[in-house]
Amino acid sequence: MRVRVLLFAGLRERLARAHVDLDLPDGATVGAATEALRALHSELAGRTFSVALNRRYARVDAALAEGDELALIPPVSGG
Amino acid sequence: MIALVDTPIDAGALLSQGSDPGAAGGGVVAFIGAVRAETKGERVLRLEYEAYREMALAELEALAAATRARFDILALDIVHRVGVLQPGDVAVVIVARAAHRGAAFDACRHAIDTLKQTVPIWKKEVFANGAVWVGDRP
Numbered sequence: 001m002r003v004r005v006l007l008f009a010g011l012r013e014r015l016a017r018a019h020v021d022l023d024l025p026d027g028a029t030v031g032a033a034t035e036a037l038r039a040l041h042s043e044l045a046g047r048t049f050s051v052a053l054n055r056r057y058a059r060v061d062a063a064l065a066e067g068d069e070l071a072l073i074p075p076v077s078g079g
Numbered sequence: 080m081i082a083l084v085d086t087p088i089d090a091g092a093l094l095s096q097g098s099d100p101g102a103a104g105g106g107v108v109a110f111i112g113a114v115r116a117e118t119k120g121e122r123v124l125r126l127e128y129e130a131y132r133e134m135a136l137a138e139l140e141a142l143a144a145a146t147r148a149r150f151d152i153l154a155l156d157i158v159h160r161v162g163v164l165q166p167g168d169v170a171v172v173i174v175a176r177a178a179h180r181g182a183a184f185d186a187c188r189h190a191i192d193t194l195k196q197t198v199p200i201w202k203k204e205v206f207a208n209g210a211v212w213v214g215d216r217p
Binding site for chain 1: 112128129130131133134135137159170171191194195196197198199200201202203212213214215
């Protein structure tokens with residue numbers, strides 16, 4: 001299945017793109033997606049972030065489905 | 080009113096509107112967050128705010144609903160600006176209205192503190208000799 005991962009702020013700049021499309025095996029989880037991303041993009045080494053799944057904060061064991069929208073959420077700093 | 084905007088926020092308009100006379104409270108508390116001229120002694124040239132818009136709006140709505148449920152208030156408005164802001168520009172305005180001042184102060188404080196921890200909005204501080212995404216340390 002294919003999912004889209006949105007990138008913001010410092011992560012968007014480090015990877016020089018606003019999103020990455022990932023092909024994952026069926027049944028993959030949020031955690032598997034972030035592991036795949038870290039393997040593909042060494043710029044993520046040492047960076048901490050939360051993950052949103054379809055615009056809500058998600059746990060690493062949440063299951064993914066075709067077409068899901070993931071987002072890497074580096075430490076927020078609104079206000 | 081819960082909103083993310085790209086243009087200057089009129090705090091005065093937010094304070095004067097929304098005062099439905101039938102639901103007018105005795106205590107109205109506003110928090111206005113503005114761009115600092117200096118951070119750790121370094122002069123700030125500008126701030127660049129970025130948001131995950133759809134999620135930020137959803138988180139702001141959830142935050143407002145949770146704040147209304149937790150405190151005895153009549154209304155809560157949150158407006159956050161994104162884009163490029165200069166020192167002195169207003170980045171966020173929160174207005175809490177309650178029958179009495181205590182709940183309005185508490186709700187306003189809770190709303191801004193939670194916003195800073197949960198809502199996917201980021202700011203980059205730009206200085207004369209570099210720039211940093213606030214809070215983003217490896």
